[in-house]
Amino acid sequence: MFKKIVAIEDTLLNKAALDKLSSYAEEVFLFFEQPRTDEEIIQRIGDADAVLVSFKTPIRKAVLDACPNIRYIGMCCTLYSADCCNVDVVEAGRKGITVTGVKDYGDEGVVEYAISELVRFLHGFGERQWKPEKLELTAQRMGVIGLGKTGRMIADAFRFLGAEVSYYSRTRKPEAEEAGIAYRPLGDLLSGCDIVFTCLPRNTYLLGEEEFRLMGDGKILMNTSIGATFDVPALRSWLKDNPNSYYFCDGTGMGTLAGELADCPNVMYTPVVAGKSAQSVERLSRKALANIEKFLNEHNV
DSSP states (O other), X not given: OEEEEEEOSOOOOOHHHHHHGGGTEEEEEEOOSOOOSHHHHHHHHTTOSEEXXXXXXXXXXXXXXXXXXXXXXXXXXXXXXXXXXXXOHHHHHHXXXXXXXXXXXXXXXXXXXXXXXXXXXXHTOSSOOSSSSOOOSTTOEEEEEOOSHHHHHHHHHHHHTTOXXXXXXXXXXXXXXXXXXXXOOHHHHHHHXXXXXXXXXXXXXXXXXXXXXXXXXXXXXXXXXXXXXBOHHHHHHHHHHOTTOEEEEEHHHHTTOHHHHTTOTTEEEEOSOTTOSHHHHHHHXXXXXXXXXXXXXXXXX
């Protein structure tokens, strides 16, 4: 059992999971507002030996240095890799701190968001319509950048609905190519596809001025990642110079950019977390608790 668990912000765990935390620690402290500074994070953690965090708040070296009792950090979100993680997992490793993440909990909702928004936009079911004529997904040329779990699910879903789907990834995916999802170099995908999805780990930026130049006008860019996947001034310039192109994102994809993009009429912003649903919260909660239990069992705590 831990001596003290602190959730430093809203981790999206459901009530049953939050109640269950008391069986893993002598004390449990829950915060729901996002901390604004390292000092506030340090104050919340104090002498805790277990910390829960979402994808929103960074836990940097300074925090780890100031909180020497930490033995476990449970990320209630996906842990992709050290270079795109909001927790300094390298420094945590040096200090002997175990960091865990949760995979495959919100992808279904993200795929449904992508289908819903594009169907509405192509058919004009909402307030706006992409082209003068109503369009089906049939034969639409779509490109997926990043073929992890979400990217592959999006590719499979739109292929099922009749779209022509290709992908770009830093590593080739033979199993996807065998299933009919063609690989294309990034430049070819951007110039040759009319609808492009970015499905990348957070803090991964692949689109700059040259990439947007290759896209040109009459395109749709939909971001299903956490935060920006592009250079923000380059996106703004592309939207301004190409009035028949559009950028789609949900609350997770928008991140902190709502103010910077508020004056862009061709930003199609849905201010909700597309991956959040009763089902995804249940999956997240179950997997986050399983990570805690595994740590306690392995360390005989």
